[in-house]
Amino acid sequence: MTAAQVVAQLKKFGIPFKEYKDWKNHNRNHKGKWGPVHGLMVHHTGSDAKDQRELLYAGTAALPGPLCHFGLAQDGTIHLVGWGRANHAGSGDDDVLEAVIDEKPLPADDESNTDGNARFYGVEIWYSGSHEMSDAQYATLRLLAAAICDFHDWEEGSVIGHGEWGSPGKWDPGYKPGKMMDMDKVRSDIKVTLSKGKPAEPKPSVPGKPSTPTKPKPVAPAFPGRYYFRPGAKNQYVTTLGKQLVKKGYGKFYKQGPGPQWTAVDRAAVKAFQLAHKELKNDADGYPGPLTWKMLFS
Numbered sequence: 269m270t271a272a273q274v275v276a277q278l279k280k281f282g283i284p285f286k287e288y289k290d291w292k293n294h295n296r297n298h299k300g301k302w303g304p305v306h307g308l309m310v311h312h313t314g315s316d317a318k319d320q321r322e323l324l325y326a327g328t329a330a331l332p333g334p335l336c337h338f339g340l341a342q343d344g345t346i347h348l349v350g351w352g353r354a355n356h357a358g359s360g361d362d363d364v365l366e367a368v369i370d371e372k373p374l375p376a377d378d379e380s381n382t383d384g385n386a387r388f389y390g391v392e393i394w395y396s397g398s399h400e401m402s403d404a405q406y407a408t409l410r411l412l413a414a415a416i417c418d419f420h421d422w423e424e425g426s427v428i429g430h431g432e433w434g435s436p437g438k439w440d441p442g443y444k445p446g447k448m449m450d451m452d453k454v455r456s457d458i459k460v461t462l463s464k465g466k467p468a469e470p471k472p473s474v475p476g477k478p479s480t481p482t483k484p485k486p487v488a489p490a491f492p493g494r495y496y497f498r499p500g501a502k503n504q505y506v507t508t509l510g511k512q513l514v515k516k517g518y519g520k521f522y523k524q525g526p527g528p529q530w531t532a533v534d535r536a537a538v539k540a541f542q543l544a545h546k547e548l549k550n551d552a553d554g555y556p557g558p559l560t561w562k563m564l565f566s
């Protein structure tokens with residue numbers, strides 16, 4: 269991914285992010301290889317400090333920055349601190365790298381013979397590792413991993429913890445002192461995020477068939493994915509959804525709007541629509557899924 273592509277991908281998945289300094293051009297490519305990249309490595313910073321941008325950007329005398337690509341703050345915001353080779357992965361096990369490439373279960377990490385900084389994107393989560401990360405951090409981690417896997421067409425097997433890599437003494441991401449999280453559970457959560465929220469692929473065009481100059485008759489838009497309809501989401505699909513709800517007779521919910529910000533009003537209108545349809549009412553939580561979407565636009 270280029271820096272522009274990662275920004276587009278963060279937006280596509282509705283991930284809150286901020287850009288720090290000259291992150292797009294900040295890397296250690298002059299010190300070694302960068303790419304091909306095969307996965308995302310998850311770290312804790314070992315500190316609960318509220319602002320860890322400068323540390324991750326500049327690093328230390330012994331370990332110059334950038335120390336990762338993504339800093340993940342306690343509130344779930346991603347801070348972009350570098351793009352290219354970064355000092356986060358150290359040396360690890362070539363057998364582990366092979367397994368990541370093949371997306372197979374990881375073998376024991378008993379060697380340190382392979383340069384990880386060339387091979388992994390890195391996310392540093394701002395917490396000590398001696399306790400659990402915040403819910404917001406975990407939610408964003410799942411989305412970030414899904415966004416990266418979506419771009420590369422990877423599955424959850426491309427996500428590993430630093431503690432699985434083979435750098436001696438590492439146990440990140442942790443949940444209590446010295447203890448790494450159950451990364452298989454993390455991966456299975458990422459798998460759920462990926463399968464639920466993967467934005468719909470555009471329909472392939474029919475080969476050999478020229479595009480017609482006449483205006484095609486409007487078709488129902490494809491369900492874009494659940495990512496776009498969650499607390500804090502703001503995007504065009506929320507507007508599209510709201511306008512369709514108004515069309516279908518649920519305008520009474522909207523004293524204002526509909527607009528791009530996902531609100532309790534949108535949720536109430538969706539829920540009312542779901543409750544009014546027997547196929548939907550058993551799962552009427554106010555969040556649109558593919559079936560709700562299909563019925564709303566049919």
Ligand SMILES: [Zn+2]
Binds near residue numbers: 310356430
């Ligand atoms: Zn680490």
